[in-house]
Amino acid sequence: MLFVDIDRLKKINDSLGHGAGDQLLVEAASRFDSCLRPGDTVARLGGDEFAILLDDIRDAAHVSEHVNEVAGRVQKELERPFVLEGREVFVTVSIGVAPCRGGDQRPDELLRNADTAMYRAKSLGRARHEVFDATMHQRAVKMLELETDLWRAIERDELLLHYQPIISLQNGQICGYEALVRWQHPARGLVPPMEFIPLAEETGLVVPMGWWVLREACHQARRWSRQFEGETPHFMAVNLSSQQFSQTDTIERVRAIVAETGVNPHHLKLEITESVIMENSESAAAMFLQLKELGIRFSMDDFGTGYSSLSYLHRFPLDTLKIDRSFVSQMRPDSKNEIVNTILSLAGGLSLSVVAEGVETPAQLENLRAMGCGFAQGFFFSKPLEAEKIEELLSQNPTW
Ligand code: C2E
Ligand code: MG
Ligand code: MG
Numbered sequence: 001m002l003f004v005d006i007d008r009l010k011k012i013n014d015s016l017g018h019g020a021g022d023q024l025l026v027e028a029a030s031r032f033d034s035c036l037r038p039g040d041t042v043a044r045l046g047g048d049e050f051a052i053l054l055d056d057i058r059d060a061a062h063v064s065e066h067v068n069e070v071a072g073r074v075q076k077e078l079e080r081p082f083v084l085e086g087r088e089v090f091v092t093v094s095i096g097v098a099p100c101r102g103g104d105q106r107p108d109e110l111l112r113n114a115d116t117a118m119y120r121a122k123s124l125g126r127a128r129h130e131v132f133d134a135t136m137h138q139r140a141v142k143m144l145e146l147e148t149d150l151w152r153a154i155e156r157d158e159l160l161l162h163y164q165p166i167i168s169l170q171n172g173q174i175c176g177y178e179a180l181v182r183w184q185h186p187a188r189g190l191v192p193p194m195e196f197i198p199l200a201e202e203t204g205l206v207v208p209m210g211w212w213v214l215r216e217a218c219h220q221a222r223r224w225s226r227q228f229e230g231e232t233p234h235f236m237a238v239n240l241s242s243q244q245f246s247q248t249d250t251i252e253r254v255r256a257i258v259a260e261t262g263v264n265p266h267h268l269k270l271e272i273t274e275s276v277i278m279e280n281s282e283s284a285a286a287m288f289l290q291l292k293e294l295g296i297r298f299s300m301d302d303f304g305t306g307y308s309s310l311s312y313l314h315r316f317p318l319d320t321l322k323i324d325r326s327f328v329s330q331m332r333p334d335s336k337n338e339i340v341n342t343i344l345s346l347a348g349g350l351s352l353s354v355v356a357e358g359v360e361t362p363a364q365l366e367n368l369r370a371m372g373c374g375f376a377q378g379f380f381f382s383k384p385l386e387a388e389k390i391e392e393l394l395s396q397n398p399t400w
Contacts, residue, residue: 001051001052001053001096001098001099001100001110001111001113001114001378002051002052002053002054002067002070002071002074002095002096002097002114002129003049003050003095003096003097003098003111003114003115003117003118003321004032004049004050004051004052004074004093004094004095004118005048005049005050005093005094005095005122005236006024006028006048006049006050006091006092006093007091007092007093007094007122007126007127008091008092009021009024009025009047009048009091010048012024012084012089012091015086015097016084016087016089017085017317018300019085020084020085020089021038023082023084023085024082024091025044025048026083026224027082028050028078028082028091028181029044029050031040031074031077031080032050032052032074032077032080034077035073035074035077036052036054036070037054039055039056039333040052040053040054040055041053041055045176048244051111051114052070052074052237054064054066054067063099064131067097067099067131068129068351071097071129071209072129073094074091074093074095075092075095075127075128075129078091078092078093079091079092086346088236092126092127093127094118094122094126094127094128094129095118095121095128095129095130096113096114096115096116096117096118096119096120096121096129096130096396097114097117097129097130097131097132098111098113098114098116098131098132099119099132100312101132101347105377106195113132113136113137114132116132116137116140116166117129117130117131117132117136117138118130119140120136120139124348124370125203128136128236132254132369136246143199146196146199147199147203147205149185150183150196150199150200150203150205151205153183154205154208154209154212155184156218158183158184158185158186159181159183159184159209159212159213159216160181160182160183160184160386161179161180161181161182161213161216161220161387161388162177162179162180162182162336162382162384163177163180163385163386163390164177164377164382164383164384164386165177165354165377165381165382165390166178166237166375166376166377167214167237167375167376167377167381167400168374168375169368169369169373169374169375170374171399172399172400173397173398173399173400174234174393174394174398175234175235175375176234176235176236176237176269177234177235177236177237177390178218178237178238178239178271178377178384179213179216179236179238179239179240180183180193180384181193181197181209181213181235181239183196192251195335197241200241201243202313204243206241206243206244206258207241207243207247208243209266209364210239210240210241210243210244211244211253213238214240214253214257215238215257215260215261217238218236218238218257218258218261218263218268219237219261219263220236220387221234221235221236221261221263221267221268222261222262222263225263225264225267227391228394233264233267233298234267235267235268235269236267236268236269237269237271237299238268238269238270238271239270239271239301240270240271240272240276242272242273242275242276242278242279245272245276245279245284245388246279246283246284250287250291251287251290251291253275254294254296264295265294265295265296266295266296266297268295268296268297268301269296269297269298269319269320270291270296270298270299271298271299271300271301271322272296272298272299272300272301273300273301273302273306274300274302274303274306274312275306277312277316278306283314284316288316289317292317297319297320298316298318298319299318299319299320299321299322299355300318300320300321301321301322301324302322302357303321303324303343304323304324304327304339304343305324305326310346313350316342318352319352319353320352320353320354320375321343321346321347321352321353321354321355322354322355322356323340323343323354323355323356323357323373324357324358325357325358326358327339327340327343327365328340328356328357328358328359328368328378329358329360331363331364331367331368333361333363333367336367336370336371337367340356340368340371340373341371344371344372344373348372353374353375354373354374354375355374355375355376356368356373356375356376356377356378357376357377357378357380358377358378358379359376359377359379359380359381360378360379360380361380362380364378364380365400367379380400381398381400
């Protein structure tokens with residue numbers, strides 16, 4: 001049993017209309033058909049999902065080769081361009097394969113196994129096929145548990161924010177913070193974001209979660225700006241996921257949170273990754289500019305690790321590049337790092353400021369200063385801390 005899901009059909013429906021989406025499905029169905037033998041069955045299960053039953057494979061010893069071959073053929077066939085309303089459109093498919101154990105296996109179980117394997121194929125980056133095994137099922141059950149817990153996490157107030165100081169290398173003082181989400185799980189303890197953000201992205205939960213984070217961080221920024229009135233205001237940096245950027249009400253959301261919390265939008269910085277630009281280019285550019293008009297600034301997070309085209313730097317007038325930790329950690333005490341240096345001169349030419357992420361040693365700090373990097377963040381200065389701990393830190397007026 002092959003469970004086939006057309007990746008990103010929704011994108012086509014949303015951009016070219018449902019007529020084009022229907023046309024694609026019809027064409028896809030006939031392409032599936034062309035990959036099969038007369039006795040095989042192809043069915044549409046609904047939406048963008050199809051099932052293919054490879055019946056009566058005689059050559060038992062070579063089942064997996066045969067299936068791999070068919071899955072490969074289906075993928076290749078679907079990768080040829082579709083012409084929809086005069087436009088060439090490209091799609092990929094994710095395929096889950098479930099072998100049938102024998103006559104006693106229930107059809108719905110077979111279908112579920114193939115579906116589970118298809119999800120695995122999707123989570124491994126789409127446009128591929130995966131064969132079901134029992135560990136996938138256990139994994140799926142665990143993910144489902146985590147997903148249920150994550151839904152409740154927002155309702156039950158289990159999310160919290162830590163703040164990591166960002167330091168101006170000009171005067172060695174704290175000039176802002178990055179808000180980083182944590183999950184206080186009732187049984188697992190404090191769960192780091194890398195363990196639940198990917199799941200939150202997969203399930204769409206990252207959207208409500210992201211708005212919660214933005215609201216909470218803005219509240220905190222407002223509290224601190226009252227508390228430390230008269231001093232140079234610190235900025236608050238908040239990570240925005242690419243899905244938050246693809247919502248139609250993003251601008252209203254941000255505007256409402258700014259109004260509700262009373263935060264000065266000039267003190268707010270949104271951190272986006274290159275995937276925001278890659279996945280939503282046109283509408284993202286428009287939203288981006290509207291948010292900039294509100295006075296909000298933007299950082300490109302993990303710069304240099306994602307999409308390689310630099311052309312977006314013109315369409316998305318950013319304020320800051322954040323040099324990814326992986327480049328900073330490669331810096332040797334005795335020499336300049338060419339990648340860091342190149343990012344700094346690129347940023348200089350585009351009048352962008354630069355934050356070096358993941359600074360862990362005094363030597364890295366000295367090097368970055370010598371190279372003219374404006375800002376830094378990392379365990380050397382401070383780990384991400386709860387709000388009260390940040391206040392304690394500030395009261396010591398630390399200077400690096
Ligand atoms: P990021 O935005 O690049 O955040 C920086 C990460 O680097 C944080 O990990 C921080 O604790 C870690 N870090 C900072 N300094 C050092 C250092 O000197 N050494 C090392 N080894 N690590 C350092 P964290 O908090 O685990 O967050 C990981 C990622 O999760 C973030 O990477 C961000 O992409 C994502 N994330 C965190 N909070 C949110 C959120 O509210 N929304 C979204 N969409 N993503 C978030
Ligand atoms: Mg960040
Ligand atoms: Mg980063």
